[in-house]
Amino acid sequence: METFASLADGFAIALTWQNLLLALLGCFLGTIMGALPGLGPSNGVAILIPLAFTLGLGATPSLILLTSVYYGAMYGGRISSILLNIPGDEPAMMTCLDGYPMAQKGMAGQALSLSGVASFVGAFFATWGLIFLAPQLVKIALLFGPAEYFALFALAFMTLGGVSSTNQAKSAFAAALGLGLATIGVDTQTGVPRFTFGEVHLYDGLDFLVAIVGLFALSEVFIFLEKRHGSADADKSKVKVGRLTPPLSMLKETAPTMMRSTGLGFLAGVLPGAGASLGSFISYSMEKRLVDKDKTFGTGDPRGVAAPEAGNNAAAGGALVPMLALGVPGSGTTAVLLAVLLSLNITPGPLLFSQNPDVVWGLIAALFIANFMLLAMNIPMVGLFTRVLMVPPRILMPVVAMVSFVGIYGISGSSFDLLVMIGFGVMGWVLRKLDVPLVPIILGTLLGNTMENNLRRAITISNGDWFTLIDSPLSIALWVIAIIGFVLPLIIGRKVKSQMHASRDQEGSVAD
Amino acid sequence: MSDRIFGVVGILLAVSFAFAALAIEESFLSDAVGPKAFPLIVATVLGISSLFIALKPDAAPQWPSLGRLVEIGAAVVVMILYAELLPVIGFVFATAFAATYLTWRLGSGPIASVVTGLCTSVGIYVVFHLVLGLSLARGPLGF
Numbered sequence: 001m002e003t004f005a006s007l008a009d010g011f012a013i014a015l016t017w018q019n020l021l022l023a024l025l026g027c028f029l030g031t032i033m034g035a036l037p038g039l040g041p042s043n044g045v046a047i048l049i050p051l052a053f054t055l056g057l058g059a060t061p062s063l064i065l066l067t068s069v070y071y072g073a074m075y076g077g078r079i080s081s082i083l084l085n086i087p088g089d090e091p092a093m094m095t096c097l098d099g100y101p102m103a104q105k106g107m108a109g110q111a112l113s114l115s116g117v118a119s120f121v122g123a124f125f126a127t128w129g130l131i132f133l134a135p136q137l138v139k140i141a142l143l144f145g146p147a148e149y150f151a152l153f154a155l156a157f158m159t160l161g162g163v164s165s166t167n168q169a170k171s172a173f174a175a176a177l178g179l180g181l182a183t184i185g186v187d188t189q190t191g192v193p194r195f196t197f198g199e200v201h202l203y204d205g206l207d208f209l210v211a212i213v214g215l216f217a218l219s220e221v222f223i224f225l226e227k228r229h230g231s232a233d234a235d236k237s238k239v240k241v242g243r244l245t246p247p248l249s250m251l252k253e254t255a256p257t258m259m260r261s262t263g264l265g266f267l268a269g270v271l272p273g274a275g276a277s278l279g280s281f282i283s284y285s286m287e288k289r290l291v292d293k294d295k296t297f298g299t300g301d302p303r304g305v306a307a308p309e310a311g312n313n314a315a316a317g318g319a320l321v322p323m324l325a326l327g328v329p330g331s332g333t334t335a336v337l338l339a340v341l342l343s344l345n346i347t348p349g350p351l352l353f354s355q356n357p358d359v360v361w362g363l364i365a366a367l368f369i370a371n372f373m374l375l376a377m378n379i380p381m382v383g384l385f386t387r388v389l390m391v392p393p394r395i396l397m398p399v400v401a402m403v404s405f406v407g408i409y410g411i412s413g414s415s416f417d418l419l420v421m422i423g424f425g426v427m428g429w430v431l432r433k434l435d436v437p438l439v440p441i442i443l444g445t446l447l448g449n450t451m452e453n454n455l456r457r458a459i460t461i462s463n464g465d466w467f468t469l470i471d472s473p474l475s476i477a478l479w480v481i482a483i484i485g486f487v488l489p490l491i492i493g494r495k496v497k498s499q500m501h502a503s504r505d506q507e508g509s510v511a512d
Numbered sequence: 513m514s515d516r517i518f519g520v521v522g523i524l525l526a527v528s529f530a531f532a533a534l535a536i537e538e539s540f541l542s543d544a545v546g547p548k549a550f551p552l553i554v555a556t557v558l559g560i561s562s563l564f565i566a567l568k569p570d571a572a573p574q575w576p577s578l579g580r581l582v583e584i585g586a587a588v589v590v591m592i593l594y595a596e597l598l599p600v601i602g603f604v605f606a607t608a609f610a611a612t613y614l615t616w617r618l619g620s621g622p623i624a625s626v627v628t629g630l631c632t633s634v635g636i637y638v639v640f641h642l643v644l645g646l647s648l649a650r651g652p653l654g655f
Contacts, residue, residue, distance in 0.1 A: 051640075054644075054647075172557060176526075176561060194551065224618060226576045226583070393618065399636075401611075405607075410640075413649075433573045434514060434515065
């Protein structure tokens with residue numbers, strides 16, 4: 001019952017005019033960003049972080065704004081999947097398989113509203129899952145000492161690669177690169193500068209917001225410059241949206257699918273490193289195995305639309321669990337949200353629930369509110385968003401680039417940071433060409449300092465004995481899971497991933 | 513081939529990172545681990561993974577033609593110029609210039625590009641500075 005009391009407090013925090021307005025703004029912007037091909041949840045949130053700071057928003061309002069964007073982008077991704085057969089973001093790519101055929105049959109409106117309902121179901125129950133699972137995880141996390149935390153971070157990096165890349169060596173490379181970038185700057189324990197090459201700007205370390213915006217948003221601009229997507233926006237207006245409410249029979253038929261996919265998606269989200277793309281993928285494949293008796297999946301079966309949408313939205317909620325309870329994000333976008341928390345001087349993890357309950361419960365309440373707003377926005381007003389899709393990338397991408405510059409300049413007011421950001425943009429472009437995942441880099445720059453501090457604390461406590469790292473049953477268990485998580489994808493992951501990529505459109509956006 | 517080059521670059525990066533780590537001056541007040549150990553672990557992981565990338569390369573990605581590469585290079589130069597000129601000529605002019613360039617290169621006609629660039633710049637100025645109160649770079653004319 002304590003939970004409900006806390007939740008009620010959360011609603012008291014979330015239900016102010018400012019927070020409601022921010023949630024509404026976030027949902028609206030998020031849906032647009034999700035819907036536009038090329039702008040996914042992670043770059044959407046990344047672009048808006050500097051805005052939240054420079055507006056001087058407090059911790060709870062900033063998080064409400066940004067998680068609304070996150071949920072909104074998860075809803076919005078389906079719109080262009082269904083209408084244009086181009087996934088608006090990576091998690092929405094499975095929705096193309098049945099959504100677009102439905103649209104071609106003249107049922108675009110029904111597909112849109114059905115997927116809206118499925119998104120709502122997925123996100124709504126996943127938020128409940130978050131409420132009940134996160135405090136349990138916190139209880140375990142309270143047993144963690146520095147050695148266990150070090151093992152936990154290692155686990156996050158080692159399992160992250162399994163799903164975010166086809167090549168384990170490349171994700172290990174990305175993680176190490178990120179951790180290396182994090183060590184730049186004055187060493188927090190001894191005060192000696194490391195890897196600064198005498199450049200005063202580097203003494204504070206690289207600002208991870210600069211890295212995130214550069215890697216995600218600017219590299220996207222370079223990808224567009226490379227391909228010059230002029231041709232993709234030719235025949236957008238031809239699809240008729242049609243009737244905007246799903247018939248009751250369709251809802252009834254798809255209800256079991258939605259519930260199963262929600263469960264699966266939530267689990268996929270909670271696992272470190274998996275995230276929403278995997279959530280929608282396994283939900284779709286599972287439903288296909290279970291209920292596709294007449295081989296209608298892939299030809300416009302409503303269940304094939306409901307499954308991935310419920311799955312990816314549930315995974316989005318699930319991914320918040322490890323981020324809030326352990327401070328270890330489960331996906332790219334939650335890594336970006338972690339960056340927000342760190343910049344606001346709030347350390348996520350078990351202590352967050354006892355020290356800043358207002359932040360946690362305010363956020364959770366805001367998620368519920370955002371969900372209802374999104375449902376309202378995404379069914380009657382979906383026509384508005386379909387019109388946004390007609391903005392061609394040649395106008396959109398410069399705006400994205402300029403807003404990124406404005407945001408970063410707004411935080412620091414220095415040209416040096418802008419140059420670093422451009423450097424990260426170019427690096428992000430090259431690494432994406434080489435199929436190196438970007439999420440481990442971000443996670444490395446975010447968590448590098450905490451990881452190192454935990455390592456040093458653990459060894460200092462044990463007077464320089466390195467074996468303290470594998471001294472407790474808990475840390476041994478974490479290391480075992482980490483090693484299994486790293487090795488298992490080498491055996492089976494390649495197959496799953498190649499199936500996933502086979503159905504992916506050529507313009508791969510960064511993983512959710 | 514791309515991956516082999518990438519792997520070799522990665523190994524070089526790891527080696528130079530390790531050397532730079534060894535060159536860190538230790539303070540006389542150090543903890544049991546010191547500032548060098550963690551970077552050295554990271555350099556090891558970086559080196560081993562680069563070695564694997566070089567030895568077992570994936571299929572080469574499709575690199576853009578030379579023309580497209582020049583295109584991206586030019587965009588980078590424009591962005592660097594933008595970053596440097598921003599405090600000198602002010603937000604509105606710098607942004608209009610950069611947005612015009614990008615819009616033009618992404619396929620708009622010359623006049624449409626100038627119009628889009630100006631609208632983008634003024635739009636961002638109005639929304640972010642006048643409405644939201646963000647401080648943007650000031651030029652000699654005050655905007």
